[in-house]
Amino acid sequence: MEIKKVGVLGAGIMGAGIAQVSVQAGYSVVLIDVVPEIANKARKTLNKAWAKALEKGKVSAENVADYNARLICGTDINEFRDVDIVIEAIVENIDFKKKVHKQLGELCKAETILATNTSALSITEIAAATNRSDKVLGMHFFNPVPVMKLVEVIPGVVTTDDTAQTVIQLAEKMGKEPVLAKESPGFIVNRILVPYMNEAANVFYEGIASAEEIDKAMKLGAGMPMGPLALADMVGIDIVLAVCEFFYKEFADSKYRPSLAFRQKVRAGHLGKKTGKGFYNYM
Ligand SMILES: NC(=O)c1ccc[n+]([C@@H]2O[C@H](COP(=O)([O-])OP(=O)(O)OC[C@H]3O[C@@H](n4cnc5c(N)ncnc54)[C@H](O)[C@@H]3O)[C@@H](O)[C@H]2O)c1
16 A cells, blocks of 8 residues: 555654655645643654754755645644554553544544554554554654654554555655564663663662663773763663563563562652753753
């Protein structure tokens, strides 16, 4: 199937970025959020990015006018009636995701693909809540979406190859590098990255080294662009802890046991950059 019109549900950090790369790739885009202010803010955020690109001579004023003409931002989910794919980027909660995908299945065309940007949840469980589980899959972008090249494409147990291939081509047209991963908690990147941050937090908790020393060691000794504890602060320690807890439960394996350092930080409200304090002080 050829994708011409893209729907994005949830206009937060990820949804706005996905809408941006979709518009820039030449698609007509409908971006919907339940909160009107968030939908309006997304258009402003995108226009700020395009104004910068215009200043740098990367796009023309005509390009920006064309992007805006192909972008609808609003709150009415019925706008998705004629889209070819919906990329869902609402909160990471399985019950909310199942509910909206069921609703999307009922209102979209029979051919419409339903993709979820979930970071770790079961694609098959979300798909089973819809009337089209063969056309549901994971399309996992990375933050910030306009910058990060990777998209993980995750078919569920009954997703057809045709659906996966259509989404791989879509990701390529957006200028991304897709990788195919089988359904499993955390897929590829988070499955490896989250336990890595967790082990760094254990090293910190055991008093083996300070946060600065741990991050310096991993940057200079392992060639990491950013240290694991600075990364946990950037992602949000509450989010990292939630993913650790999910892995621990799903795999029932002690190697995923969340670090006590994460628990202490979360209990203290030190969630990282967003609260001004985490492993580092940002205030
Ligand atoms: N932030 C990241 O670094 C990152 C990276 C990869 C994947 N993800 C995943 O992307 C998804 C979104 O994350 P985010 O960081 O953009 O969250 P966010 O909180 O910034 O945005 C979520 C948006 O969804 C909206 N929303 C909630 N329920 C809705 C509904 N029923 N209909 C329409 N809109 C609704 C909220 O109003 C909010 O604006 C999550 O599944 C998350 O796990 C996040």
